[in-house]
Amino acid sequence: EIVMTQSPGTLSVSPGERATLSCRASQSVSTNLAWYQQKLGQAPRLLIYGASTRATGVPDRFSGSGSGTEFTLTISSLQSEDFATYVCQQYKHWPETFGQGTKVEIK
């Protein structure tokens, strides 16, 4: 099973600042990597798939990059609604596996 490791566990950022989140796979997943936003009590929301393609309706302040084992989600200028937990998922290898998440909190 592929292990997805996200860092940091918690990221404290001020509104308007840039946030950079990392996700590492225990072996190559090519670009079969998705990012989700999760808020307490709400449905997870797909942000990025294919490592770098924004899902429909996702603001362009969200961007994804990387391939193989190292991936990054960048939020260029944090808005109040962006404070949430972000989870990466690989779908290259069965079973599909998720990271533990990075919580982005207000500094």
Place this chain on the structure above:
Amino acid sequence: EEQLVESGGGLVQPGGSLRLSCAASGFTFSTYWMSWVRQAPGKGLQWVANIRQDGKELYYADSVRGRFTISRDNANNSLYLQMNTLRAEDSAVYFCARVANSIRDRWGQGTLVTVSS
């Protein structure tokens, strides 16, 4: 609006059973693979099961195989998860999700299952 709404969660004793439902609306349910994903308190997301559009191809996580059964009713736009022989470690919020090209592009808000005596 595309929507998935789960129901059926609750408190159940170890060894007991529970059936979760997921009602889909706003999209052509019968054309998508569907999935169940769970999240234990304070833990990450864990894939549970997938089902093909016609219900004839099923996949399960090792931790639930033989105890859980995924099914669907395309006529009623519904997805189900029958959970038997429940254990404490099955306690989690269970999400249903639509699958498009292996990507879960739409999720429900989840239903909480608590296994405890």
